[in-house]
Amino acid sequence: MKKSVVAAAVVVALGAVGGAAFAQVKPDVLVKQRQSAMTLIGKYFGPLGGMAQGKVPFDAKIVQRNAGYLDALSEMPWDGFDPSTKGEKSRALPALYEQPDKVKEGVQRFQSEIDKLVQVSKGGDEAAIKAQIGAVGKACAGCHDNFRAKQ
Numbered sequence: 001m002k003k004s005v006v007a008a009a010v011v012v013a014l015g016a017v018g019g020a021a022f023a024q025v026k027p028d029v030l031v032k033q034r035q036s037a038m039t040l041i042g043k044y045f046g047p048l049g050g051m052a053q054g055k056v057p058f059d060a061k062i063v064q065r066n067a068g069y070l071d072a073l074s075e076m077p078w079d080g081f082d083p084s085t086k087g088e089k090s091r092a093l094p095a096l097y098e099q100p101d102k103v104k105e106g107v108q109r110f111q112s113e114i115d116k117l118v119q120v121s122k123g124g125d126e127a128a129i130k131a132q133i134g135a136v137g138k139a140c141a142g143c144h145d146n147f148r149a150k151q
Helices: 003-014 019-024 027-052 060-074 100-123 126-147
Strands: none
Touching: 027 060, 027 126, 060 100, 060 126, 100 126
């Protein structure tokens, strides 16, 4: 599936309206959209993490497919972190709203590592792919460690 088709399907599935229109969306809806995007990221990253750790058999086709999905999800508008959502029930820590530049850096780092995963997944080098899956996981964990309350 092409990246643009996946991205469009994800945006429609989440009920996102994109760009400046997010400013008109209620804060609780933004939080639900954010949570939905994070859930999908977890769904597509989970098997990759299992492969990198040797808990799941390596499958280059699944890696390439899931990397494409993660790429589309990482490019979604991150307006779900809008300050208007601060009072909404979520696992976001106050730092999410107090350190927007740090959040932006984390999102950009995650997107960059996903871009690298997409590229390396095309080469089929299992060791390189597993190393890059680890880099994606580290980037993702950095945001979780700093901006999300533990369960």
